[in-house]
Amino acid sequence: MDATVAHAPRGGPTPLFGAYGIVKRFGAFTANDGIDLEIRAGEVHALLGENGAGKSTLMKILYGLLEPTEGVVTHRGDIVRLANPDAARALGIGMVFQHFSLCENLTVAENIALVMPPALRGRALTERIAGLGRDYGLHLDPARPVWSLSAGERQRIEIVRCLLQDPKLVILDEPTSVLTPGEAEALFTVLERLRDEGRALLYISHRLDEVRRLCTRATILRGGRVVGTCDPQAETARSLAALMVGTQVREVRPKANRPRSADRLVVDHLTLPAPGLHATPLRDLSLTVAEGEILGIAGIAGNGQAELFDALSGERRAPNPEAVRLDGRPAGTLGINARRRLGAAFVPEERNGHAAAPGMSLSENALLSRHATAPLSRFGLLRLGAARDLARRIIEAFDVRKAGPDPAAGTLSGGNLQKFVVGREILAEPGILVINQPTWGVDAAAAAHIRQAVLDLAGRGCAVLVISQDLDELFEVADSIAVLHAGALSSPVPTSQTSRAAVGLLMGGAGEAEAHAPIAAAPADALAAVS
Amino acid sequence: MRLDLLPRARPSPWLDLLSPALAFLAAVLIGGVAVAALGVSPVQAFVTYFVAPLSELWSIQEVALKAAPLALIATGLAFCYRANLWNIGAEGQFVVGGLAGGCVAIATQGSQGFGSQGFTGWILPAMLAAGTLAGIAFAMIPALLRVKLGVSEILTSLMLVYVAQLLLDYMVRGPLRDPNGFNFPQSVSFDDAARLPALFEGESLHAGVPIALFGIGLGALVLARTLFGFEVRAVGASPRAAGFAGFSDARLTLGVFAISGGAAGLAGICEVAGRIGQLQPEISPGYGFTAIIVAFLGRLSPPGILLAALVIALTTIGGEGAQIDLKLPLDLTRAFQGLLLGLVLGADVLTRYHVRLVPGGPAAKAAS
Numbered sequence: 001m002d003a004t005v006a007h008a009p010r011g012g013p014t015p016l017f018g019a020y021g022i023v024k025r026f027g028a029f030t031a032n033d034g035i036d037l038e039i040r041a042g043e044v045h046a047l048l049g050e051n052g053a054g055k056s057t058l059m060k061i062l063y064g065l066l067e068p069t070e071g072v073v074t075h076r077g078d079i080v081r082l083a084n085p086d087a088a089r090a091l092g093i094g095m096v097f098q099h100f101s102l103c104e105n106l107t108v109a110e111n112i113a114l115v116m117p118p119a120l121r122g123r124a125l126t127e128r129i130a131g132l133g134r135d136y137g138l139h140l141d142p143a144r145p146v147w148s149l150s151a152g153e154r155q156r157i158e159i160v161r162c163l164l165q166d167p168k169l170v171i172l173d174e175p176t177s178v179l180t181p182g183e184a185e186a187l188f189t190v191l192e193r194l195r196d197e198g199r200a201l202l203y204i205s206h207r208l209d210e211v212r213r214l215c216t217r218a219t220i221l222r223g224g225r226v227v228g229t230c231d232p233q234a235e236t237a238r239s240l241a242a243l244m245v246g247t248q249v250r251e252v253r254p255k256a257n258r259p260r261s262a263d264r265l266v267v268d269h270l271t272l273p274a275p276g277l278h279a280t281p282l283r284d285l286s287l288t289v290a291e292g293e294i295l296g297i298a299g300i301a302g303n304g305q306a307e308l309f310d311a312l313s314g315e316r317r318a319p320n321p322e323a324v325r326l327d328g329r330p331a332g333t334l335g336i337n338a339r340r341r342l343g344a345a346f347v348p349e350e351r352n353g354h355a356a357a358p359g360m361s362l363s364e365n366a367l368l369s370r371h372a373t374a375p376l377s378r379f380g381l382l383r384l385g386a387a388r389d390l391a392r393r394i395i396e397a398f399d400v401r402k403a404g405p406d407p408a409a410g411t412l413s414g415g416n417l418q419k420f421v422v423g424r425e426i427l428a429e430p431g432i433l434v435i436n437q438p439t440w441g442v443d444a445a446a447a448a449h450i451r452q453a454v455l456d457l458a459g460r461g462c463a464v465l466v467i468s469q470d471l472d473e474l475f476e477v478a479d480s481i482a483v484l485h486a487g488a489l490s491s492p493v494p495t496s497q498t499s500r501a502a503v504g505l506l507m508g509g510a511g512e513a514e515a516h517a518p519i520a521a522a523p524a525d526a527l528a529a530v531s
Numbered sequence: 532m533r534l535d536l537l538p539r540a541r542p543s544p545w546l547d548l549l550s551p552a553l554a555f556l557a558a559v560l561i562g563g564v565a566v567a568a569l570g571v572s573p574v575q576a577f578v579t580y581f582v583a584p585l586s587e588l589w590s591i592q593e594v595a596l597k598a599a600p601l602a603l604i605a606t607g608l609a610f611c612y613r614a615n616l617w618n619i620g621a622e623g624q625f626v627v628g629g630l631a632g633g634c635v636a637i638a639t640q641g642s643q644g645f646g647s648q649g650f651t652g653w654i655l656p657a658m659l660a661a662g663t664l665a666g667i668a669f670a671m672i673p674a675l676l677r678v679k680l681g682v683s684e685i686l687t688s689l690m691l692v693y694v695a696q697l698l699l700d701y702m703v704r705g706p707l708r709d710p711n712g713f714n715f716p717q718s719v720s721f722d723d724a725a726r727l728p729a730l731f732e733g734e735s736l737h738a739g740v741p742i743a744l745f746g747i748g749l750g751a752l753v754l755a756r757t758l759f760g761f762e763v764r765a766v767g768a769s770p771r772a773a774g775f776a777g778f779s780d781a782r783l784t785l786g787v788f789a790i791s792g793g794a795a796g797l798a799g800i801c802e803v804a805g806r807i808g809q810l811q812p813e814i815s816p817g818y819g820f821t822a823i824i825v826a827f828l829g830r831l832s833p834p835g836i837l838l839a840a841l842v843i844a845l846t847t848i849g850g851e852g853a854q855i856d857l858k859l860p861l862d863l864t865r866a867f868q869g870l871l872l873g874l875v876l877g878a879d880v881l882t883r884y885h886v887r888l889v890p891g892g893p894a895a896k897a898a899s
Contacts, residue, residue: 313775314777315774315775335777335779336774336775336776336777337777340777346775348775350771353769353771353772354769354771354772354775355772355775356769356772357765357768357769357772357773358768358769359768359769360764360765360768360769364761364764364765367761367776368765368772368775368776369775369776371758371761371776372777377757377758380757380758380759381756381757381758382756382757382758382760382761384756
């Protein structure tokens with residue numbers, strides 16, 4: 001591993017753009033914590049990191065959407081202030097967003113004209129679009145309405161919009177996340193062409209294979225800090241994954257070996273099309289969770305976690321009943337309350353607005369998921385006293401800190417609200433629990449409390465499926481881990497027989513054979529070197 | 532230069548109660564300026580609009596008779612609007628309710644009743660039931676079109692208002708026309724058994740007012756204390772969380788449209804069997820549309836709606852007085868009611884957000 005550590009002496013000519021000591025705080029949360037980044041003309045520079053590592057924040061600072069709390073941005077060695085995107089564009093910084101901002105009912109040319117100065121609109125613009133199309137292979141019919149275009153064609157519009165301003169630096173935010181492999185390949189050709197013209201590209205991604213193919217330098221972020229810079233082409237996908245995922249190895253809690261017993265949650269060849277443009281289809285997904293077992297699902301956000309959760313909870317139904325079985329009973333076509341009556345419980349990722357209604361009181365939020373399975377209503381009339389009792393039991397059992405006797409859910413801190421929604425489901429003593437990102441954005445004490453409660457629940461025989469992006473969490477609680485990538489699930493591997501590096505590799509999309517090649521043995525020393 | 536709205540950390544409950552009162556005060560002040568510009572003393576206008584209608588027994592009854600249908604319809608509409616469904620067609624459901632109940636009255640015209648005593652006490656309940664059911668059935672058209680075919684309920688419910696009005700117009704000019712009515716487009720006058728009785732001998736206040744109050748009370752109870760009401764509130768508060776609670780969109784849509792259609796139909800037949808006493812081409816001075824304003828002025832809660840209906844009824848009666856006494860145009864009343872709604876909604880925004888003036892260009896393009 002020859003990754004140079006941050007703050008290594010900087011050599012070479014003055015970079016085109018530099019960012020030094022960038023700190024960005026949102027209240028008490030530090031999204032960027034002293035980041036240095038140099039971008040030179042004619043290079044494709046990768047910005048690598050997991051979700052929440054601080055990539056988006058840094059990118060928004062460079063494009064003038066956010067101002068840093070501390071630190072400076074330089075252009076050819078001079079300090080510049082990027083107060084807004086106009087200032088960034090004036091310096092030659094262009095951006096291709098992950099989610100397109102296009103008007104569906106307008107044509108390609110109209111969409112491009114919208115962002116151009118009025119003097120440049122009209123026929124000349126149509127000719128320039130055609131010219132760029134010829135030069136770069138960005139083929140677009142200016143007269144086509146946007147709604148009739150594929151995701152790849154829409155992205156070309158964004159790229160053309162950006163190129164019309166003749167940028168010196170193009171920032172691309174996860175540009176392949178919505179593209180098919182063929183479209184991605186065409187994009188790479190365009191990007192290589194731009195690089196050869198001497199433009200700089202900042203390529204934000206967590207797809208290791210792409211980064212290795214395109215980029216000559218990479219800056220790797222974790223937890224808001226730069227943890228290394230390297231030449232990705234000299235690295236392996238494995239070593240990049242190790243840098244990205246992190247190496248702070250915590251002691252894995254030894255688990256008692258439970259005898260293999262009845263399967264409680266079975267997903268059998270579940271296939272569902274993507275529910276929307278930016279969603280992920282589920283591809284022939286199968287899994288089994290036995291009594292007392294905790295199965296961890298790792299994966300980078302946007303690889304089908306939300307879709308899998310909705311399919312398991314019944315918020316989205318499967319085409320056939322046998323696709324999901326709860327305690328042996330087919331449940332694929334049942335709704336969420338029918339599944340709850342079969343003994344299942346669910347904790348979605350988003351606390352505010354999905355697991356709980358922030359404007360409603362805690363007792364009403366207790367009703368929200370328990371009205372079908374607890375005696376909280378009679379003849380259609382609510383038993384508000386019983387709901388308040390239930391809320392009080394949850395609050396006591398999970399040490400939920402709150403102001404007032406029955407406050408609105410939205411007034412609780414993230415950790416306390418998460419304890420409430422997890423407690424609400426665990427107090428139902430479910431036979432099957434599906435929990436998505438159990439401790440996302442939660443302080444350490446609350447996270448420990450929640451993980452312990454999940455472990456205790458499994459100890460009482462519940463089958464638990466934990467979907468999480470936090471590998472440390474999965475290694476702490478799960479008996480085995482499978483990786484969700486692009487809507488497909490790898491086969492589960494016992495936690496004791498795998499490593500963070502192997503899982504990280506699968507998260508980046510490497511094949512299973514590559515990931516498990518020297519199972520768990522090799523990486524330990526390599527990982528130690530970079531930490 | 533642009534305005535940014537920043538959410539307040541915790542909306543003050545004190546401000547929340549005060550904001551409609553402040554909005555009302557602001558509306559009165561702005562209205563006063565408009566009145567002064569028309570050359571009339573604002574103080575005199577205030578007295579005519581807000582004090583005079585409450586100073587005489589007959590005008591107090593008029594206020595109550597106008598407020599009752601508004602509040603009843605608006606309570607039904609509150610269910611729809613809380614669930615983010617937009618029934619704009621209460622006017623049509625009102626008309627159809629009045630028409631259906633009126634048909635019962637006309638069909639039983641001159642009936643001797645059951646048995647030797649000539650029991651005709653069933654006619655009025657049958658009319659009320661027919662009006663309510665017709666309102667429900669008429670509201671089911673946009674609800675079913677939305678549930679089954681995904682058609683926007685806003686358009687269908689609004690367009691059906693014209694269908695209802697033209698249907699009533701056709702019926703009173705054609706099949707239901709009084710044969711002895713000198714070709715006037717109106718039906719026979721209903722028998723006494725088909726009229727809502729007056730509450731006090733010789734006064735105009737009739738049983739439609741307590742019926743409306745009962746309906747509003749029932750609506751408040753359903754909204755606050757039943758699982759269905761909880762469902763409606765949950766969908767309004769957080770649609771995704773309501774999905775997590777397992778509430779079905781289709782059932783909810785049909786349910787809230789049934790409630791709002793039924794309430795409007797009941798209000799319609801109460802108006803026909805109460806004040807009018809026969810069918811005629813126009814049976815509503817726009818109650819179904821005004822009720823939309825009332826529902827939002829009352830912030831979609833039944834007690835608030837009752838208060839808002841009284842304010843709107845008061846300004847309408849007061850506006851008639853102003854037209855006669857001060858020669859102020861009726862449009863001024865409408866403008867005032869619209870102003871009041873705008874200010875109440877604006878005050879609601881200000882209780883939840885800070886306004887900040889930001890120098891520089893338009894809002895930055897939001898990133899991903």
